[in-house]
Amino acid sequence: MAEEGAADEAEVKKKDKNENLTQALDDLELKVEHFRFRAQKLEQEREELLRELERLQCQSSSPTIDMSEGEREELIGNTERLIYRCLTVDITVHTVRTPAQEAALGKIKQLIADLDKMLKIEDGMDVKRKLLSYLNASLPEEIEGPTDQKFQGTLLQCTADDQKKYRRMLQARADQFLMHEDADSLSGLPKSNGCADKSDAT
Known part of the structure; x- marks a missing residue:
């Protein structure tokens, strides 16, 4: 009788341990998906920043913008510098x-x-x-x-x-x-x- 009780207790402990491991894995899976989601958002943010900078660069080059050549060159140069800075950040989320x-x-x-x-x-x-x-x-x-x-x-x-x-x-x-x-x-x-x-x- 005592042996049966000990065996049951061991089985319960084993089941609890397996459930804990499964729960830990489920929690980590959620964290991984959240990590990928944040990386994708950063990837999109980089794209949006580049588009805004390129839009500003194109507008600065337009003859419809009333500014001196010196001001235009400075604005375009600073925009190019920021575009280059943005391009140094590489964010890639690989898709299976x-x-x-x-x-x-x-x-x-x-x-x-x-x-x-x-x-x-x-x-x-x-x-x-x-x-x-x-x-x-x-x-x-x-x-x-x-x-x-x-x-x-x-x-x-x-x-x-x-x-x-x-x-x-x-x-x-x-x-x-x-x-x-x-x-x-x-x-x-x-x-x-x-x-x-x-x-x-x-």
Whole structure:
């Protein structure tokens, strides 16, 4: 009888120990996910800082801004210094992907690279329509306007994190394109694509 009681007590202790280990692992898993979330937020913050700095840099270069050449050069120089400082911070959250997701991501990267070439050498409604069709295709909700179905289908094969990343990337390019469009319409000069987006190189 005593032996049975001792065996039961040992079994209870073993079960408690296993439950404690399981609980500890669950707690650590929550901490790991929170750590990844904070890293992703920092990654997004870096992108936003770079976009703001590049927007300021482009505005400073615009002839519509009334300032002396010395003031303009100083402002552009300080902006470039801050961009460089921001680029020295490297934050990368790696995403686990299946082979199919890796293949889809490769296609998206190529489509974005082709779009970037268009933005540098082309002008007018064609490139604007292509950019907006990609952006609309990346949005979680349906929206009026052009939507590239092929791009959308490929993007949906990517991970949720990659979908969010390229949605932000396309939004940044659209904002930058419209900013140049507005600045050029005010100045009366041909559209310039001289300000490259450094915040989200693929």
